[in-house]
Structures are given as C-alpha cells and as structure tokens.
Amino acid sequence: MRRLAAGDRDAMQELFDRHASAVLGLLMRMLRRRGEAEELLQDVFFDAWNQADKYRPDASAPKSWLMMMARSRAIDRIRSVRSRRRREREVVEQARIDGYPVELPEGFENLRREERRERIAAALGELPEDQRRAIEAAFFEGLSHSQVAEKLGAPLGTVKSRILLGMRKLRNHLT
Amino acid sequence: MSSHRPEHEERVALYALGMLEDAERDRIEAHLADCDHCRRELALRRGEMVLLADLAELEEPSEGVLEGLMARIGDENSSAAENSSAEHGGGDKDGAAAEGAAVPGEADRFSPDRSSPVTLDRPGSTATRAAWGLALAATLLVALLGWSLAVQRSLRGEVERMAQRNRSLQGQLDQRVAELDGMRTRLASTRSALRATSAAPLAVLAGLEDVADARARLYRDGASGAVLLVVDALPEAPADRVYQLWGIVDGRPVPAGVFNTSADGAGYLLTEAPATGPVQVWAVTEEPPGGVPQPTGQMVLKS
Numbered sequence: 001m002r003r004l005a006a007g008d009r010d011a012m013q014e015l016f017d018r019h020a021s022a023v024l025g026l027l028m029r030m031l032r033r034r035g036e037a038e039e040l041l042q043d044v045f046f047d048a049w050n051q052a053d054k055y056r057p058d059a060s061a062p063k064s065w066l067m068m069m070a071r072s073r074a075i076d077r078i079r080s081v082r083s084r085r086r087r088e089r090e091v092v093e094q095a096r097i098d099g100y101p102v103e104l105p106e107g108f109e110n111l112r113r114e115e116r117r118e119r120i121a122a123a124l125g126e127l128p129e130d131q132r133r134a135i136e137a138a139f140f141e142g143l144s145h146s147q148v149a150e151k152l153g154a155p156l157g158t159v160k161s162r163i164l165l166g167m168r169k170l171r172n173h174l175t
Numbered sequence: 176m177s178s179h180r181p182e183h184e185e186r187v188a189l190y191a192l193g194m195l196e197d198a199e200r201d202r203i204e205a206h207l208a209d210c211d212h213c214r215r216e217l218a219l220r221r222g223e224m225v226l227l228a229d230l231a232e233l234e235e236p237s238e239g240v241l242e243g244l245m246a247r248i249g250d251e252n253s254s255a256a257e258n259s260s261a262e263h264g265g266g267d268k269d270g271a272a273a274e275g276a277a278v279p280g281e282a283d284r285f286s287p288d289r290s291s292p293v294t295l296d297r298p299g300s301t302a303t304r305a306a307w308g309l310a311l312a313a314t315l316l317v318a319l320l321g322w323s324l325a326v327q328r329s330l331r332g333e334v335e336r337m338a339q340r341n342r343s344l345q346g347q348l349d350q351r352v353a354e355l356d357g358m359r360t361r362l363a364s365t366r367s368a369l370r371a372t373s374a375a376p377l378a379v380l381a382g383l384e385d386v387a388d389a390r391a392r393l394y395r396d397g398a399s400g401a402v403l404l405v406v407d408a409l410p411e412a413p414a415d416r417v418y419q420l421w422g423i424v425d426g427r428p429v430p431a432g433v434f435n436t437s438a439d440g441a442g443y444l445l446t447e448a449p450a451t452g453p454v455q456v457w458a459v460t461e462e463p464p465g466g467v468p469q470p471t472g473q474m475v476l477k478s
Contacts, residue, residue, distance in 0.1 A: 009245065009248060009249075012244070012245070012248060013241070013245070016241055016244065020236050020240075020241070021233040021234055021235055021236070022228070022229070022231075022233055024233075024234040024235075024236050025231035025232050025233045025234045026228045026231045028231070028234050029230075029231035029232070034234075034237070037234075038236060038237060038240050041236060041240060042240060042243055042244045042247070045244050046244060046247055046248065049248050060221075063225075064221070064222070064225045067224075067225050067228045068221060068224070068225070071193065071224065071228065072193065075193045101214075101218040101221075102218055102221040102222050102224075102225055103215075103218040103219050103221070103222045104222040104225060104226065105219075105222060105223070105226070108222075108226065113229060116226060116229050117229050117230060119226075120226040120227060120229060120230060121230060124227075124230070135192075135227075138192045138193070138194050139192060139224065139227050140227075140231075142193060143194070144193075144194055144195075144196050145189065145194045145195065145196075148194065160185070160189070163188070163189070163192070163194075164185055164188055164189075167188055167220070167223065170223060171219075171223060174223070174226070
C-alpha cells in the first residue's frame with residue numbers, strides 16, 4: 001500500500017490480482033449484473049489508487065478497506081443515487097472509511113478464506129430464518145431500513161430487532 | 176460533543192450495514208466523530224461485514240478490466256505530469272491532454288498519436304469556431320422552441336383531463352349527497368317506527384278466510400303522525416300482486432300504502448295515516464303492483 005501511495009503501478013497490479021476476485025464476487029452478489037459489477041470494480045480500485053495516501057495500515061487490512069469501499073459504491077448504485085452532492089459524499093465517506101478501523105473477530109485474521117467462509121456460513125446458519133433473511137437483505141441487497149421492512153413485509157421496529165438480534169447472535173457464534 | 180447512549184450502539188450496527196440514510200446517518204456520523212466507544216463498535220461491526228462479504232463466491236474479472244483500470248491510472252498520471260508543464264507554455268497537445276484526462280475513459284482522444292491533427296487545424300479556426308457556435312446556438316434555439324410547444328400542448332391536455340375528472344367527481348359527489356339525503360329520510364322513518372312500537376297498538380288486524388292465521392298490529396308515532404303496520408304469518412302475495420293497506424274513513428276506503436311479506440310471512444309498512452279523517456276500520460287487500468285507488472282484490476286482514 002505504501003508503494004501504491006507512491007504511485008507504483010506494479011503495486012496496483014498486485015493489489016488487483018490479489019483482491020479483485022473477492023471484491024468482484026461481492027459486487028456481483030449485490031448487483032447481480034457482471035457489467036455493472038465490473039464497472040464498479042474498476043471504480044473501487046481507481047479510488048484505492050487515488051486515496052492510497054489516506055490508507056492507514058493500523059486501521060484495516062487492504063482487503064477490508066477495499067470491501068468496505070466496494071459495498072458503499074454498490075449500495076449507492078442500488079439506491080440509484082447519482083447526484084453530484086452524493087458523489088461528493090462518497091468521497092467524504094471513503095475518507096471516513098479510511099479513518100475508521102475495521103476489526104475482525106479474534107482468531108479470524110490468520111484464517112484462510114475458505115475457513116473464514118465456513119465459519120461465517122455456519123454462524124449465519126444458526127440464526128433463526130427471519131433474522132438471517134433480514135441480515136442478508138440488508139447486507140447483500142444493499143437495502144435501507146425501510147426497504148428491508150417493505151421487502152420482508154414487516155414493521156420497521158421488527159426489522160430492526162431482527163437485524164440487531166441476529167448480528168448479536170452472529171457475533172457470539174464467531175467469538 | 177454528543178454523549179454516548181446505549182441506543183447509539185444499535186445505530187452504529189445499522190450504520191455499518193449501510194441501512195441508515197439522510198438525517199439518521201448524519202447524526203450517527205457526527206456522533207462517531209466524538210465517541211471512542213462507538214468508533215470501536217463500528218470497527219467490530221465492520222469486521223463482521225467483511226466476514227459476511229466472504230460468503231460471496233469469488234469471480235474472475237473479465238479480460239480488459241485490469242487494462243481499463245491501468246489506462247485510467249495512466250491517464251491520471253499523464254494529466255498530473257502535463258498539468259505541471261502546461262503553465263510553461265505547453266502546446267495544444269498538453270493542454271488538450273490535461274483537459275481530456277479529467278474525464279476517465281476518454282483519454283484515447285488525446286493520445287500523442289492524435290495530437291498532430293489538432294495542431295494542423297489551427298489556421299482559420301477562429302472563424303470556423305464562430306460559425307459552429309452560431310449553428311449550435313441556432314439548433315439549440317429551435318430545439319428549445321420545439322420543446323416549449325410540446326410542453327404547452329401537453330399541459331393543455333393535462334388541464335382538460337383534470338377538468339373532466341373534476342366534472343366526474345362533482346357528479347359522484349352529487350350522487351353521494353342524494354344518497355345521504357335518502358339515508359337521512361330512512362333514518363327518520365326508522366326512528367319514527369321505533370317510537371311507534373313503544374306504545375300500545377292503534378289497531379289489531381285479524382286474518383280472514385284462507386289466511387286465518389295471519390295477524391297484524393298497527394302502531395302510530397304521535398310525533399310524526401306516521402303509522403307502522405307489522406304483519407305476521409301472512410303468506411307472500413302471489414306473483415305480480417301486492418298487499419295494500421286501507422283506512423276506512425266515513426265508510427269510504429282510503430289507500431294507505433302497499434307492501435309484501437317474505438317467505439316466513441313477516442312484513443311491515445311504514446306509512447302515513449289518511450289525512451281525510453279518523454279511521455274506523457283498517458283493512459288489507461291483495462291488489463295489482465303499485466296499488467289501486469279503490470279496493471279490487473280479496474280482503475285478507477281486517478281490524
């Protein structure tokens with residue numbers, strides 16, 4: 001990442017080779033269209049190039065940083081917000097993402113991707129179906145609070161409870 | 176500085192999921208700037224988000240995605256380098272390149288191979304640009320006029336549609352008002368009937384001949400003057416026939432309304448007493464639909 005901040009194009013290629021497939025996987029899961037997902041994939045890595053000087057290695061791993069940016073862009077695309085003011089906000093948010101750390105649950109830092117997937121899938125599988133569906137709708141469909149409530153046909157308060165309870169149980173399963 | 180409250184942790188979790196919008200989002204972001212505890216919470220929640228992201232299958236980018244990215248980065252670099260030399264009298268190529276590189280994806284227009292045509296076009300370009308400018312302005316004006324006319328036509332149509340809908344709604348409103356008036360009248364009648372039955376019957380009618388089991392009671396509402404006939408055990412009138420109530424005043428039958436009974440033999444009639452004088456006898460006959468001015472059919476009930 002230091003090399004990236006110094007303008008080293010080879011460093012960008014390495015970053016891309018290492019993490020693009022995971023980032024694209026998330027984008028495709030959220031957007032469901034390859035063309036759009038690849039367009040945002042380019043945008044995410046282009047942002048990484050431009051903001052590499054703001055990246056703090058103590059705050060998050062490069063992949064976490066990229067995933068957060070990717071999800072943020074995907075949510076904006078899903079919610080079809082394209083105003084100029086919103087683009088400015090994206091830049092502000094990405095700066096904030098860089099500033100605020102990402103902390104994986106204990107023991108997960110050194111796990112291989114497959115191992116992490118197994119554990120998170122198992123933890124998610126332990127949740128009651130309504131909580132799991134609410135979390136998946138919020139995370140993978142990029143829906144807002146009110147949109148999740150509409151999709152699940154449940155009141156706002158119920159959706160909030162399901163998500164918060166589900167996230168708490170998920171956390172307990174992971175630690 | 177916003178003080179920490181337990182509900183902030185809930186909002187941080189929703190914020191990490193990206194579920195908050197607008198004012199809620201602004202508020203929690205302002206709070207995060209000041210609250211160490213919530214920033215830690217956010218870090219943990221986002222860690223969980225990163226793990227959830229791992230659930231997505233890996234997808235290999237298509238050919239060309241990386242090249243496109245590197246091209247954008249390359250143009251960004253060119254732009255940064257050339258902007259710094261443009262102040263020292265760089266030629267069109269540099270200026271054009273700087274301008275083009277600001278728009279990602281369009282850098283090819285300003286690649287070094289294509290810079291010469293820009294230079295060759297320079298002589299006489301002022302007049303050409305002016306002509307193009309006038310033509311563009313004229314085109315825009317015509318387009319604007321056309322658009323304006325189209326908008327006017329559309330608005331006129333919309334106004335007409337709204338006027339029509341207004342007329343239709345007014346008609347519906349008038350109908351509802353009429354129905355409401357009818358309901359008010361029926362309600363008044365019902366109230367009258369209820370008051371009437373609270374007193375002793377004015378008259379009791381007995382069945383005659385073939386309908387000897389039939390009975391009827393006549394009540395009067397002193398407030399409104401209405402009379403209520405309540406009938407039991409009188410079979411339904413034959414097809415195309417009705418029952419008619421009569422008040423015999425000074426030996427002459429005065430019509431007082433028509434009715435029919437249902438399959439169980441029950442029926443009622445709310446009507447007005449004849450205004451011609453006190454009724455000595457009340458009777459019911461079987462008559463054609465709508466009733467008749469003088470009795471023609473068989474008498475079935477009599478007081």
